[in-house]
Amino acid sequence: xxxxxxxxxxxxxxxxxxxxxxxxxxxxxxxxxxxxxxxxxxxxxxxxxxxxxxxxxxxxxxxxxxxxxxxxxxxxxxxxxxxxxxxxxxxxxxxxxxxxxxxxxxxxxxxxxxxxxxxxxxxxxxxxxxxxxxxxxxxxxxxxxxxxxxxxxxxxxxxxxxxxxxxxxxxxxxxxxxxxxxxxxxxxxxxxxxxxxxxxxxxxxxxxxxxxxxxxxxxxxxxxxxxxxxxxxxxxxxxxxxxxxxxxxxxxxxxxxxxxxxxxxxxxxxxxxxxxxxxxxxxxxxxxxxxxxxxxxxxxxxxxxxxxxxxxxxxxxxxxxxxxxxxxxxxxxxxxxxxxxxxxxxxxxxxxxxxxxxxxx
Numbered sequence: 001x002x003x004x005x006x007x008x009x010x011x012x013x014x015x016x017x018x019x020x021x022x023x024x025x026x027x028x029x030x031x032x033x034x035x036x037x038x039x040x041x042x043x044x045x046x047x048x049x050x051x052x053x054x055x056x057x058x059x060x061x062x063x064x065x066x067x068x069x070x071x072x073x074x075x076x077x078x079x080x081x082x083x084x085x086x087x088x089x090x091x092x093x094x095x096x097x098x099x100x101x102x103x104x105x106x107x108x109x110x111x112x113x114x115x116x117x118x119x120x121x122x123x124x125x126x127x128x129x130x131x132x133x134x135x136x137x138x139x140x141x142x143x144x145x146x147x148x149x150x151x152x153x154x155x156x157x158x159x160x161x162x163x164x165x166x167x168x169x170x171x172x173x174x175x176x177x178x179x180x181x182x183x184x185x186x187x188x189x190x191x192x193x194x195x196x197x198x199x200x201x202x203x204x205x206x207x208x209x210x211x212x213x214x215x216x217x218x219x220x221x222x223x224x225x226x227x228x229x230x231x232x233x234x235x236x237x238x239x240x241x242x243x244x245x246x247x248x249x250x251x252x253x254x255x256x257x258x259x260x261x262x263x264x265x266x267x268x269x270x271x272x273x274x275x276x277x278x279x280x281x282x283x284x285x286x287x288x289x290x291x292x293x294x295x296x297x298x299x300x301x302x303x304x305x306x307x308x309x310x311x312x313x314x315x316x317x318x319x320x321x322x323x324x325x326x327x328x329x330x331x332x333x334x335x336x337x338x339x340x341x342x343x344x345x346x347x348x349x350x351x352x353x354x355x356x357x358x359x360x361x
Contacts, residue, residue: 006212007219009140010205013281014055014223016143017204018197019150019230020101020278024271025108026238026251032193033235036186043190044235048228050194054336055220058202062209063217069210069289070203087289093199093332094286095309101279102313105272107249112268121313124276125306131280132287132302136211139204139284146273151226153263153270157252158233160259162240195332200278203285 023029033040033047058073067073070090074083105124106117131138209215237255238245245251256267283305290301 004214004216004218006215007222009144010059010208010212010215010219011222011226012147013140013143013204013208014201014220015151015226015230016147016274016277017201017281018051018227018278019147019154019274020097020104023230023234024150024154024252024274025104025249026234026245026255027249028193029231029235029238030245030251032189033186033231034238036189037239039186040235040239041232043186043193044231045228046187046190047194048224048231050191050198050336051227052221052224054194054198054340055201055205055224056217057220058205059209059215059220060217062206063215067206067210069292070206070285071289071292073202073206089332090199090203091286091289093196094203094282094289095305096312097200098279098282098286098305099309099312099315101275101282102309103315104275105279106313108268108272108275111249112253112271117314120272121310124272124279125310127276128279128283129302129306132283135298136208136284139208139280142280143277146277150270150274150277151230153256153267154230154252155233157256157259157263157267158230158237160263161237161255162233164259191333191336195336198336199332200282200285203289204281207285207288 029044033043036043061067061073061076065072065076071083071087074086074090077083078086102121102124105120107120109115109120109123110117127142131142134141205220209219234252238251241251241255241258245254248254250271253264253267253271257264283302287298287301287305290296290305291298294301
């Protein structure tokens with residue numbers, strides 16, 4: 001399999017879309033995996049498999065059917081009527097996801113630096129604005145610059161925690177979920193986690209693959225593989241740390257400090273980078289979709305999104321993660337299910353054509 005430079009760019013952007021405020025802070029992982037104890041690791045492995053397969057197939061189908069936006073993918077999978085309904089839900093999710101990233105930035109500046117949360121919110125909006133003005137190149141370059149550092153630091157903190165604090169009682173945890181709407185079944189919780197994350201990922205992957213026609217499904221596989229490792233190591237680290245992490249809005253910062261006090265400050269910067277990359281991905285995917293839907297200038301849509309997200313970004317970060325993400329996880333399960341079925345059909349057709357060319361009768 002030949003891996004092009006654009007495949008690496010797509011892979012990094014895929015990671016940047018998923019590893020946002022909820023993931024890098026540890027809140028998502030606490031609520032979707034850690035609360036199940038050792039079964040949370042099984043759920044993390046299952047989620048990793050889904051990320052690899054669905055990421056690769058999204059890019060593959062974009063190339064096969066020449067999609068422009070995720071709406072084209074929905075039309076193919078669901079038909080125009082149902083696709084219109086799901087499209088509306090995706091638009092809402094992208095907007096809420098963008099707002100959650102801003103809220104997470106505010107929580108980080110308040111908890112990590114002791115500064116007012118609005119400073120983090122407006123600084124993040126400023127960087128998102130810069131990226132959106134550069135369109136898809138801005139998305140790729142922000143991720144290309146920030147995500148390798150994020151992967152390295154997250155890996156060091158996770159491995160350092162696991163090595164220094166091995167899990168003593170993985171069968172149970174004291175984490176209550178903070179009023180979360182996440183399922184009490186580890187398999188369902190894992191599927192929910194993938195479902196809501198793939199909403200934003202599909203939007204960005206289709207948009208980027210449409211602009212970068214020389215990419216291949218290898219980018220989706222690489223990105224999914226990196227996500228698999230990050231989820232497994234981070235969940236293992238949180239399980240190792242035990243009950244002290246439950247009282248923090250950003251538990252991964254606590255782990256970073258336990259590894260090394262200097263790592264605490266570095267991880268804070270990396271965490272903010274994760275929020276920025278996901279905020280950019282959500283805002284870019286939404287701006288592209290609304291530009292086509294409303295037939296209005298891109299700059300108008302971009303400006304409108306930045307303004308409307310401010311009020312919701314002032315809400316509590318933990319409660320947004322606990323309620324917004326699981327709700328859209330349930331709604332987006334239909335997308336994940338239909339995409340999986342559609343992928344199987346497309347792959348059978350593709351492999352059948354390859355077999356006929358290779359072994360003609």
